[in-house]
Amino acid sequence: MQEFALRYFRKPQALLHQTGGGAEQKAPASLVQYTKAPIQESLINLSDEGMNRQAVESFQALMQFMGDQSKPRGKGEMELLYELLKLCQEENLRDEIYCQVIKQVTGHPRPEHCARGWSFLSLLTGFFPPSTTLMPYLTKFLQDSGLSQELARTSQEHLQRTVKYGGRRQLPFPGEMQAFLKGHTVRLVLIHLPGGVDYKTNIQTFTVAGEVLEELCGQMSIMDPQEVQEFALFLIKGEGELVRPLRPDEYLNSVMVDKDVSLHSRRLGWETQLHFDNPTYISTHYSQVRRVPLLVSAQAEDLLARLAALQHLSRAFQDTPSEQDLLAYLPKTLQWQVRRATIRMLMGQELRRLKGCTSQEAQTSFIEAVRQLPLFGYTVYVVLRVSEVALPGPGFLGLNRQHIILMDPSSQKLCCSVALRELQRIHLLSPLEEQGSPGLELNYGSADSPRTIWFELPQVSGQSL
Structure with a gap:
């Protein structure tokens, strides 16, 4: 930090006139060492007079927070901490405040006051990044201090996060700040x-x-x-x-x-190969896949029976499923369209064939079977009406990372598809009537050929498969 100070700090007259071996070594070090006297101007040579004034205020607030000066009436630790962090929201002041803290924790004679300075520095490094000019000097300072100061190591971790994620920037609410002051950070x-x-x-x-x-x-x-x-x-x-x-x-x-x-x-995505080598992996995937509407034809009785049998075994049930069980295993849209007696018979055959199958094996087989169905990998919404397509009944709107598609569940025919890269705007429409359903308007296409389509939805939330 001495090198940074010699390059970018204001040069005190005492430093400019000192010569001789001992003085030459001591004077530069004093630039980045604790002082018991408040500064009268910024450490860094700031050209803006208003910022210079704010720098003096921040140093005073820092001394008050650390306990080196008495706190003004009506200001506690939390108010002082907020004052310092708010000043750091001004990007041109951050390096100055970083340097002020470093100066005050270097060679401080009172450990308990010094610890407060380090505490603030650990907070500062997580909220606001320094400039690229100061960064290497700050990093070296934290590395050197980390050999003896735990909060220096914490500050270094926070700084690395800030570099990677950009810093929190948004100031914490009072409850979190109060917990921080008490040392409760977990x-x-x-x-x-x-x-x-x-x-x-x-x-x-x-x-x-x-x-x-x-x-x-x-x-x-x-x-x-x-x-x-x-x-x-x-x-x-x-x-x-x-x-x-x-x-x-x-x-x-x-x-x-x-x-x-x-x-x-x-x-949300299903592009990578699934693996079933972990019990929690299997159970959470099964629970998510089972919640979504299955796009299966009423004529696909063998498939419906197999899926019902696997669901039954997934619950570790070995007894014969009841009528209520069977209804729960069938897609709601098909419960009154299928020949339930036929499916019950086929389900019984499937259960006998799968005798000895464990719950996890059944869940894995269910996921593998559903992966072959249309709309797998999509977040699925029920659509009541569409502006450009005539549907015989409610349809399915599927959304994944590449496309938005509309499918007729009865014929399993793809009615339309919009690539997300062509999407310009999504707008939620309010219901036209008091008891009506909300709508979703999509603007897509190129500037030369813009297109619009809207969907009437019974609900805004969807199910992801």
């Missing part, structure tokens, strides 16, 4: 998986969604980065008023601020 969260399974994990101040997703996938023996990318965390508020996927670089403590929000995970 928080237990539940992630709800398909099938009612809950995964518990601890997150910290700067944990991002992608890190938790990697950890969760690791518990299911998913090591391939490509397969990890096919999973997502979803933030759900209340009873589903808000449902949105989280980006891998989103900081969880910035989005999980309300008491009525919960985290859910499910698979």
Whole structure:
């Protein structure tokens, strides 16, 4: 840091006139060492007078937070911490404040006050990155200090996260700030998986969604980065008023601020090869696949019977399924269209053939069978009406990472397809009538040939397969 200070700090008169061996070595070091006197101007040569004034204010707030100066009436630790972080939102002040903290924790005579400075630095490194000019000097300072200071190692980890994910930037809410001041930086969260399974994990101040997703996938023996990318965390508020996927670089403590929000995970992509070498992997995939509408013809009685038998065995049931069981195993759209007596007979034959099949084997076979059906790999929505296509009844709208497609479930005919790369805008339409259904309008195509299509939906949320 001495090298950085000699290049970019203001040069005190004392330093300019000092000569001689001892003074030459001592004076540059003093630029980045603790001082008990407040600064009268910024450390870095700032040309803007307003920023110079803010730099003086930040140094005073830092000294008050560290306990080197008495706090003004009505200002506590949390107010001072907010004041410092708010000043850091001004990008041109960040290097200055970084240098101020480094100066005050270097050679501080009182360990408890020094620890407060390090505590702030560990917070600062996770919220705001320094300039590319300061970065190598800051990194070297943290590496050298990490040999004796645990918070220096923590700051280094936070800085690495900031470089990778961009920093939190959005200031924490008072509850989190209060917990931080008390040293409580770990928080237990539940992630709800398909099938009612809950995964518990601890997150910290700067944990991002992608890190938790990697950890969760690791518990299911998913090591391939490509397969990890096919999973997502979803933030759900209340009873589903808000449902949105989280980006891998989103900081969880910035989005999980309300008491009525919960985290859910499910698979969105199905391009990589499935593997069934982990019990949790099998059960969560089975639960997700089983929840979606199956696009099966009423005439495909052998397939319907096989799928029903596999569902029955997946529950570890060995007895004969009841009429209610059979109805639960059939797609709702076909429950009153199929010949149930015929399917019951075929299901009985399938159960005898599968005698000895374990629950996990049945779940695996069910997933493999469903993978061959249309719309596998799509998030599926029921569509009541479409602007450009005449459907004999409700249709299925499928969404994956490449296309949006519309399919007639009765004929299994593909009615239309829109490539996501052609999509220009998606707009949610309010119901035309008080008891009406919402709509979804898609604008797609090129600038020379724009096209529009809208769908009437009975619900906004979909099922992913």
